[in-house]
Amino acid sequence: MEFELIATDPETGARAGLLHTAHGTIETPIFMPVGTVGSVKAVMQEQLKQDVKAQIILGNTYHLYLRPGTEILEKAGGLHKFNGWDKPILTDSGGYQVFSLSANRKLKEEGALFQSHIDGSRHLFTPESVMDIQRSIGADIVMAFDECTPYPCEYNDAKKSMEMTHRWLARCFQRFNETEPKYGYEQSLFPIVQGSTYKDLRIQSAEFAASMEADGNAIGGLSVGEPEQDMYEMCELVTGILPKTKPRYLMGVGTPWNILECIGLGVDMFDCVMPTRNGRNGMLFTTEGVINIKNKRWADDFSPIDAGLDGGSSNTYTKAYLRHLFAAQEILGLQLASLQNLSFYLHLVKEARKHIIAGDYGKWRREQMEIVKRRL
Known part of the structure; x- marks a missing residue:
């Protein structure tokens, strides 16, 4: 994957770029429709292309792992072949979904033990297994496995969570680098910056993510209930640290005004369920x-x-x-x-x-x- 920076707005930090992937080039800034289970709700692929003019969509590791499962996806030749979408796909790692199952999951150093929302069966996600699942899905861009903290979050809890996210990130990269793509094209792994709304933690996490020298970087743990101004402040802080030569993805954001504001802070990629849900x-x-x-x-x-x-x-x-x-x-x-x-x-x-x-x-x-x- 390659990112070309085409222009930067002189008044703000807004950027226009080209993100080249195996399934096509994406013009940034970009919004990515969410197709959690391999389908953007109520919208056919042809409509996504012709009416919406979507350039990339999302899938979700947690949901696709539970249903239809990696065996079916591999038999199909990956998610692109399974759902008929021939443009780029990004997959979330499932970390946020596991976070949302707080009553039915247990976190430990090895990974996250959780119960399926479908049938109550128990499963373990580790950084290694999440990389393997995303290899089976075959998305162009895959996310590292992280822990998303709630808002508000005590400082010590946010610090402990961030440090585990960093250890998991190192394991994600090790597994990713020792495995190969399954469908004949390259995939890119993005780290996720955490740290809640604490400046020192966000700085530390952004620096750690940047040190991985990945093809791009994601900003997580925002838009989880914090005031909008706090989100903007953390976003500006992080984009000031992440490499200018790599795309920046703000996860799960947001309203049209959130997107306009954060584009001005140097964010290139967005996703949110809000357009379809609302x-x-x-x-x-x-x-x-x-x-x-x-x-x-x-x-x-x-x-x-x-x-x-x-x-x-x-x-x-x-x-x-x-x-x-x-x-x-x-x-x-x-x-x-x-x-x-x-x-x-x-x-x-x-x-x-x-x-x-x-x-x-x-x-x-x-x-x-x-x-x-x-x-x-």
Whole structure:
């Protein structure tokens, strides 16, 4: 994998780049739709390409390990062949999912012992096994196994967790380097920076991650309940340490305004379930502001869902029709809302890239912040 830095905004730290992978080149900054179990909820692969214009999607190690399992994935020839997505894929290590199972998991130096949310069966994730699973999945970019701390978190707990994450990281790289890709193309392993909201820990973790000289680096443990300003502060601190020549991925973030802010702090890659999850609940992110499509005011609004987007379902269907689908509890409504939100997110980062290259990202971001937070 190779990262080309094309432009840096003179006012902010915003970057535009090209990330070359075995399954294609990604234009950064980029938002990555989340396909936890190998599927972006309610959206077909063709729609991801044509309507959303997605360049890379996510899969999740924890979920894919439990179902369909590595045996099926290997028989298929990897996740790309299994789900029919021929562009780049990134897989999370499952660390966050194991963290979310706090009532049904036990952490120790060896790894994380947890119970399946599907059938209660017990499993052990170690740094080594997680690398092996991600080799079987075959994602272009794979994540190191880490422990994600909750917010708030006591300093000593955050320090202890970070230190174990670092020891696990060293084991991840050892296993990764002593194994080979299964499907004839290279994979890249990203370390994950932890340290909660403590500056000294974040600095230490960022320096440790940078010392691995990986193809890219991820920032974890944010957007887990901390105030937005704390997230921005930690993000700025970490991006100031991570190598400028490598892509920076902020995990699990976030709202459109979070993304605009963090692009300005030098982040290149984002993912979040918010566009599809909020869409399925009737919240639409549009080029004019945020809409609750269930509100009665849209019942006779026959304007396009979002005229500000190019083509696709956002221009084909009206707000009145989409509201009707939600009122009638039609599955198509969930699909169209998911498509709208994902299309908007990809549109937003594409426009951000244009303005970074043009050198006026700071001015454009200030204007967009007012729009993306507007409630219609």
